[in-house]
Amino acid sequence: MIYADNAATTKMSRSAINAMLSCMENFWGNPSSLYDFGQKAAENLNRAREIIANCIGANSSEIYFTSGGSEADNQALISAAAIGEKHGKRHIISTAFEHHAILHTLKKLERKGFEIELLDVHEDGIISPQQVGEAIREDTCLVTVMFANNEIGTVQPIEEIGKICRAKKVLFHTDAVQAAGHLPINVQTQNIDMLSISAHKFHGAKGTGILYARKGIPLTNLIEGGAQEKGKRAGTENLPAVMAMATALKDACDNMTDNNAKILALREKLIDGLAKIPHSTLNGDRNNRLPGNVSFCFEGIEGESLLLLLDDKGICASSGSACTSGSLDPSHVLLAIGRPHEIAHGSLRLTIDENNTAEEIDCIIKSVGEVVEYLRSISPLWKDKISGKREFILS
Ligand SMILES: Cc1ncc(COP(=O)(O)O)c(C=O)c1O
Numbered sequence: 001m002i003y004a005d006n007a008a009t010t011k012m013s014r015s016a017i018n019a020m021l022s023c024m025e026n027f028w029g030n031p032s033s034l035y036d037f038g039q040k041a042a043e044n045l046n047r048a049r050e051i052i053a054n055c056i057g058a059n060s061s062e063i064y065f066t067s068g069g070s071e072a073d074n075q076a077l078i079s080a081a082a083i084g085e086k087h088g089k090r091h092i093i094s095t096a097f098e099h100h101a102i103l104h105t106l107k108k109l110e111r112k113g114f115e116i117e118l119l120d121v122h123e124d125g126i127i128s129p130q131q132v133g134e135a136i137r138e139d140t141c142l143v144t145v146m147f148a149n150n151e152i153g154t155v156q157p158i159e160e161i162g163k164i165c166r167a168k169k170v171l172f173h174t175d176a177v178q179a180a181g182h183l184p185i186n187v188q189t190q191n192i193d194m195l196s197i198s199a200h201k202f203h204g205a206k207g208t209g210i211l212y213a214r215k216g217i218p219l220t221n222l223i224e225g226g227a228q229e230k231g232k233r234a235g236t237e238n239l240p241a242v243m244a245m246a247t248a249l250k251d252a253c254d255n256m257t258d259n260n261a262k263i264l265a266l267r268e269k270l271i272d273g274l275a276k277i278p279h280s281t282l283n284g285d286r287n288n289r290l291p292g293n294v295s296f297c298f299e300g301i302e303g304e305s306l307l308l309l310l311d312d313k314g315i316c317a318s319s320g321s322a323c324t325s326g327s328l329d330p331s332h333v334l335l336a337i338g339r340p341h342e343i344a345h346g347s348l349r350l351t352i353d354e355n356n357t358a359e360e361i362d363c364i365i366k367s368v369g370e371v372v373e374y375l376r377s378i379s380p381l382w383k384d385k386i387s388g389k390r391e392f393i394l395s
Pocket of ligand 1: 007008067068069070071073099101146148149150175177178198199207208209
């Protein structure tokens with residue numbers, strides 16, 4: 001099997017599994033228990049909090065453990081909205097290509113009377129700081145712009161956007177789920193007030209993440225109960241997964257330069273190989289993208305058929321065209337960057353990591369080429385294009 005869907009999830013690393021197992025075997029007490037065994041668990045929890053804080057330039061008191069990226073995104077937005085409401089500010093700025101954890105929460109806030117402004121995304125998949133600056137109003141209470149897009153991998157000018165928000169005294173949140181462990185993050189120098197991270201995107205366990213909230217930002221609880229996480233997120237902490245997350249994030253940050261050099265070389269080889277397929281296009285800026293992200297559209301193809309045939313060849317990939325609800329609508333991300341519906345339907349996302357090899361990349365290029373050619377050969381639409389009855393959209 002060739003695994004090329006690391007944006008969906010990553011394989012847990014051996015060191016993260018070991019950290020998890022060691023915790024389950026040796027420190028399985030409840031961190032809230034007062035006896036020594038419980039306090040040993042609490043010490044480990046705090047150590048993990050410090051490790052994670054160090055990886056993103058935060059203070060450990062600013063890290064809140066959550067069940068993953070979705071929960072962190074929800075809590076960040078709902079908290080910022082509550083702060084805004086107190087000051088009579090009900091305008092929120094975001095982008096059209098955020099993850100649904102953001103977009104659906106914004107819809108919920110809209111139903112509660114907030115005005116949501118989604119910035120258009122340029123064809124290169126990058127939001128400009130000027131767009132954000134121009135959209136900010138007196139009554140803006142939050143700007144939320146993702147660090148890196150989960151489908152097309154484009155990386156946003158976070159530091160500059162944060163600088164503008166800081167100058168205009170508007171809270172700035174970034175969904176860094178795809179960036180953490182893959183790109184350098186420093187919440188101080190990058191002017192970030194709130195940030196979401198998910199462990200399973202950097203070889204940690206699923207169902208664990210963090211919300212970073214700068215000191216002094218009052219959070220609104222999504223889950224009521226015990227006093228865990230300074231009373232802001234009830235529920236006994238998932239210590240084994242938290243320890244795995246800290247281990248995985250530290251490994252990812254310590255090895256980022258070496259890993260990215262290797263992944264970048266593979267990515268460039270993959271992009272060059274796929275670009276040779278006629279009537280195809282790379283989605284998002286060629287350079288300003290996550291090291292492991294390759295996103296293409298192929299004209300005359302249904303992404304789902306492409307994925308199934310690649311699966312037959314042992315390749316795990318993803319398509320942007322079917323959203324998680326099972327709908328066959330094309331991806332909102334590809335539509336946001338201006339891809340026509342027909343083209344957006346033929347998308348393929350390959351996300352590689354440091355465990356992939358050059359031989360695997362060769363195999364992916366060959367397999368995608370064969371499958372695209374086969375699918376086109378049985379497509380009536382394609383025959384119309386070849387015969388000149390219909391225009392080609394991509395050159
Ligand atoms: C950009 C982005 N935000 C949020 C999430 C949700 O994270 P989780 O699966 O940990 O809830 C994902 C997951 O794919 C993502 O890619």
